[in-house]
Amino acid sequence: GSNSKQKEVSCNKEKKIKWNHKESVENIDLKKEIESKIDINEEHYSKHLLRIKQYRFGNLNDNLTSSPSKSVDESKASTSRHNCVIDESVVIIDSDTEFDEFDVDECSDKSEQPEEMVELNLGDNFVSQLETKFGDPNTTYPKGFQPVVQVPVTLARQLYTFYIESICQQMENQKQILESLIKEDEEFARKLQAKEEEKVIEVKPAPNFKEIIDEQVAQNVYQREVDKWKELNPDNLAARLTRQKLCNVFPTIDKDTLIEILYAHENKYQDxxxxxxxxxxxxxxxxxxDMIKEPPLRDEIIQEMKEAQKSSASETYDEEHEPTYYREEANRYLKKRAELxxxxxxxxxxxxxxxxxxxxGLASKQTLYYDRANNMAATAFLDEHSKRLQDFNTIDLHFLYVKEAIPALDVFLDRNINLLKLSNNRHSDYLQIITGRGKRSENGISKIRPAVISRLKRRNIKFVQLNPxxxxxxxxxxxxxxxxLQNV
Structure with missing residues (x-):
């Protein structure tokens, strides 16, 4: 009986081993199939990274892999002296490919500490975008799993910095939107002014204009009159239009007499x-x-204007708020501007x-309110993230002028270099510099980025551009x- 049980257990183990082997082969085949779907042109690799790729996939040329033969004893001796063997014909797999260099000084007898990892929840929307962008439409991916990934802390920090830089870029875009809105305000104001000038010419020039010889002075006086019209509230505007229409309809009656009669009728035009x-x-x-009997502004129009003026008032910010609050306020002003x-x-x-x-005039004020709310959102956002950026070895030069940015860059670099020199564990470190893309600069050409790059080159500090x-x-x-430094 015991022999039969042992045979049964042995058979089960054999089946399990075969099943596991089969599953492993299937997984390997699936892995190879997925890898075969991803093909990146060699032009996107640096020379050093291309050598690593060829080495890993067994495509390295003989002239790259061949090296003088060594005895076993020599190899052992070399290995005991140093953990890393540096040779022109050997590709170091665990090297800094991003900066395309060999870190000879970082090879030491001490065991390398594994890089700290962090779990990120990408969210279903982000995963869906990744599948759409990079996935194979012919491959069905399993569903029901959490959208989480384990990534190095350095990569997570880099993603966060990309996010900050994206926010800065959106702020620059908002500045362009504001410039477009202001231009639209000016063009519409000119259109209205031209229309009003036509009416003045058709009807009768203002009396005080007759006494003005200089045409430019007359234009300035007229412009001030237009500005006064914009600043009038609905009641004052209605009263002014009423007096104006009475004078136009009854040109033979003295102006002061007309106004006295209007006051006697409690400013009621029709009476x-x-x-x-x-x-x-x-x-x-x-x-x-029939047109004469119609008032210049009906009561419903005046009431509509009063409601518009009341709803267009600016918000007063007596206390600080989150950046999202100011951003919502800016969007509200923009929407109100469109309505007006x-x-x-x-x-x-x-x-x-x-x-x-x-x-x-009300719409133009909404443009100013929109700009103010956006500026407050930007200030609140930068205040909120400035300390975190410093923790991440990142500096934001986006809102500085060149003459301010370069000294700030030097202080930032010097501080981190000094901290690195005091470290017993680290031989190098990575920093990130947000320069902005220069959309707010003249002709949309960045001034900060080339100045920063020039400074880094003069200080012999290596860098790569992650994005513009x-x-x-x-x-x-x-x-x-x-x-x-000397002569830097």
Whole structure:
């Protein structure tokens, strides 16, 4: 009985081993299939990284792998003297391929400490983007797993810095949006001004204009008048338009007399017109009788203007808020601006230029509020992340001028070089520099980035450009601080 049980256990083990072997082979085949789907052109590899790729996949040329034969004793002796064998014909797999160099000084007898890892939850949306961008449409990926990955801390920090640089880039884009909005404000204001000038010419030039000889002075006076129209509240605007229309309709009656009659009727246009028509008749009036009886602004339009003015007030910030709060405020101002401009366009098309100017003035203020809220969001964001950036060995030069950025860069580099020299465990370190992409600069050409690159080259500090607004720098213990440099 015991012999049969032993045979059964042996058979089960054999089946399990075969099943595991089969599963392992399937996994290997799947791995090879996935790897075969990914093909990166050799032009995207540095010469050093290409040698590593060829070495790993067994495609290294004979002239790269051949080396003088050594005896076993010589090899052992060489290995005992040093953990790393440096030879021109040997590719060091565990080297810094990103900077395309051999770190001879970092090879030591001490065992290498494994790099610290961190778990990141990518989120389903991010994973879906990765599958769309890099996945094989013919391969079905398993579902139901958590979208988490284990990555080196250095990579996680780099991703975070990419995010910060992206925020800076979006801020630059918002500046461009603001410039476009201001330009739109100016163009629409000029259109309204031209329309109003046409009306003045058609009707009658203002009396004080007759006394002005210099045309430029007259233009300036008129512009101030237009600005006053924009600043009027709905009631004052309605009163001004009422007086203006009475003077145009009854040109033979003295202006002061018309205003006294209007006041006597409690500023009610229709009652005033009825009284004037009853006393003077229709012989000396200007315009169609039905149009004359219509007030320049109906009560519903005045009420609509009052509501628009009330809802367009600026928010007062008595206390600090999160960056997202200011960003939402900016979006609210932008949305309100669009609504007000739509109103201005509508009244402009109806020939009610003064009302269009009123709404245009409100819209222009929303542009200013939008800019202020965006600036406060940017300030809050940078304050929130500045300390974290320092913890990540990162400096943001994005909002500085060149004359401010280079001294700040030197201080940043010197501090990290000095800290590195005090370390017993590290021989090199990596820093990141956010330069921005220069979209706010003249002609959209960055001034910070070339100045920073020039400074790094003059200090003989190696770097790579991760993207147009982000540099990765490598410092070593042999790097010199500013006080040790000559003619730099």
């Amino acid at each position: 005033t017109v009825e009284t004037l028509l009853a006393s003077t008749g229709t012989e000396n009036i200007r315009g169609n009788i 401009y739509q109103k201005a366009q509508q009244y402009h098309q109806r020939g009610m230029t003064e009302v269009a100017q009123f709404y245009s 607004g982000l540099l990765k720098v490598k410092i070593t213990k042999t790097c010199l601080v500013t006080s040790e």
